[in-house]
Amino acid sequence: MNAPDAWPGMPVLVSAPAPAPSLELATSSAWNNGKASGRLLGEIDLASTPAAVRLGRSYIRELVGQYFGADRSELADLELLTSEALTHSVLHARPRRDGTLTLSALHLDRFIRVEVTDGGAIPVQQRHPDDPPQTQGRGMAVMKALAADFGTQRNRNGTITFWFGTAVREGWRLP
Numbered sequence: 001m002n003a004p005d006a007w008p009g010m011p012v013l014v015s016a017p018a019p020a021p022s023l024e025l026a027t028s029s030a031w032n033n034g035k036a037s038g039r040l041l042g043e044i045d046l047a048s049t050p051a052a053v054r055l056g057r058s059y060i061r062e063l064v065g066q067y068f069g070a071d072r073s074e075l076a077d078l079e080l081l082t083s084e085a086l087t088h089s090v091l092h093a094r095p096r097r098d099g100t101l102t103l104s105a106l107h108l109d110r111f112i113r114v115e116v117t118d119g120g121a122i123p124v125q126q127r128h129p130d131d132p133p134q135t136q137g138r139g140m141a142v143m144k145a146l147a148a149d150f151g152t153q154r155n156r157n158g159t160i161t162f163w164f165g166t167a168v169r170e171g172w173r174l175p
Contacts, residue, residue, distance in 0.1 A: 038108035041067050045102050046086075048095030048118065053086045056103045056116075063105050064112055068172040077146045078112060081164050084139040085116045089162065094119035096159055108165070111148060115163040117155070 042063045046052035060082045061075050082103075089101050095118060096102075102117040143150050143164060150164035168174065 038106050038113070041105040041107055041112075043102060043104040045098075045100040048090055048093075048099060048101045050090055052090055052101065052103075053083055056086045057082050059103065060105055060114060067107065067175065068168065070169065070172050074169055074172070078114070078166055080142065081146055081166065082114055084142050085114065085162055085164060088139050089116045089118045093121055093160065107168075110168045111165045112168060113163055113165045115161050117159050117161040120154075120158065120160045 042059070044056070044059055046055055057079050061072065061079050064070065064078060065072065065075055086101075086103065093101075097119065101119075102115075104115040104117070106113040106115070146166070147164040148167050150162070153161050153163070155161060
């Protein structure tokens with residue numbers, strides 16, 4: 001994006017050339033912290049914008065679908081949960097210092113764990129009693145209904161990681 005094309009008040013990201021995202025298996029010690037054993041399926045940095053939701057959902061669908069041989073219909077809950085986590089991050093959190101958030105997928109035993117790392121929560125503003133009722137806030141209900149588990153962790157560098165896990169479905173090919 002060129003600076004004249006940016007929306008007023010929005011930071012412009014000028015990224016350095018980066019390798020294209022890969023669906024190949026990778027290893028990383030950043031997510032592990034020595035507490036869990038599993039495999040990093042993939043990780044991608046996305047600009048912290050509304051477009052990140054669609055891109056991240058597609059990335060997770062393709063990544064997990066390829067890894068387990070699952071089709072799109074089997075991945076509907078995972079896609080929905082990914083959308084909710086990314087939407088929350090884009091709307092209610094600061095981006096990391098470089099204007100991005102990180103989306104990671106891990107295979108831990110019989111679970112898929114998806115992590116979204118951002119710059120932390122934006123301070124909440126008090127609502128005035130005359131303000132219209134909120135039309136948001138259903139994401140946590142979706143998490144409680146569909147995720148096997150979820151949580152948040154504060155990282156040493158000041159970022160926040162929200163994660164959720166879903167069970168590997170019966171019939172998925174385990175590598």
